[in-house]
Amino acid sequence: MSKGKELLIGAIKDGIVIDHIPSKKVFLIVEILKLKNYSQRITVATNMPSSSLVKKGIIKIEDKILQENELNNISLIAPDATINIIEDYEVVEKTKLERLDEVEELVRCDNPKCISNHENIKTKFVRLKEENKYKCFYCEKIISEDEIHLKTK
Numbered sequence: 001m002s003k004g005k006e007l008l009i010g011a012i013k014d015g016i017v018i019d020h021i022p023s024k025k026v027f028l029i030v031e032i033l034k035l036k037n038y039s040q041r042i043t044v045a046t047n048m049p050s051s052s053l054v055k056k057g058i059i060k061i062e063d064k065i066l067q068e069n070e071l072n073n074i075s076l077i078a079p080d081a082t083i084n085i086i087e088d089y090e091v092v093e094k095t096k097l098e099r100l101d102e103v104e105e106l107v108r109c110d111n112p113k114c115i116s117n118h119e120n121i122k123t124k125f126v127r128l129k130e131e132n133k134y135k136c137f138y139c140e141k142i143i144s145e146d147e148i149h150l151k152t153k
């Protein structure tokens with residue numbers, strides 16, 4: 001068992017640890033994972049010192065398995081986060097999230113005139129790889145990662 005510093009804020013037996021979340025995105029992830037009504041143990045830490053980010057946040061969720069759409073939502077708002085799967089207090093799997101090249105249905109288009117806001121069609125964004133921005137497939141509005149508005153909120 002690795003005695004990493006994160007254990008200081010409470011180890012979990014089985015579940016997941018989402019690490020390297022930018023501090024300002026921590027509570028957004030709490031919201032999209034609907035943790036407010038979750039009945040198992042949750043530890044949320046924010047403004048933690050980190051080597052790679054200025055400050056980071058960590059969320060530990062007992063007895064949780066992330067579904068694919070939850071992983072995709074996390075990768076949209078915290079693409080540099082890592083997901084640790086914990087079994088019997090040990091990290092059995094560590095996954096670094098990847099940015100999605102194409103995003104269907106998860107992101108709302110901010111352009112009020114966009115057809116995706118008026119007709120019953122799935123929203124669709126395509127990532128512009130050089131800049132990590134996303135372009136609406138329908139109206140071609142370009143948004144940066146910080147401007148992403150998830151539909152699940």
Ligand SMILES: [Zn+2]
Nearest residue numbers: 109114136139
């Ligand atoms: Zn649009």
